[in-house]
Amino acid sequence: MSEACPLCGAVSTEGKTCEEIYHEFLALEFTDPDYGRVHFLTVACYMIQHEGYSDESYVWVESALRKYLQEGWPISMIREDAARGPGRDKGVRRPADAPHLPKIAWSMTIADVAAQMHDAESYCRLIEQWGHAALKEMGPLVVNNP
């Protein structure tokens, strides 16, 4: 019997934590370029759903996801944009003392990808689907700082 993830609400069918699944996914992506081509989305979605980003970085990643998924920006341009983004002078990660974010009933989590993927093609398709869901549902996490 697995417990739901306190951050994203996922329940892994294999009793793994989201973090364990995430590390398995990253290992796949680093060793096989067929998996690695969705790396940006994997990291973004995981961080978005686990209070991973600073407020500034939530603003940045929302626009980056929109550019990548909806406007067709190539990943090289997203990386250049990231180099100029909030990660440039401050960390992208959420500080430990930052306020908690609202809980969102995500329609898709990393556990859904893990349960349904069976090869590189299905993996990339599911990660893209996860990216679209995260972009659509992340609104309450994006605080527009002055």
Ligand SMILES: [Zn+2]
């Ligand atoms: Zn989780």
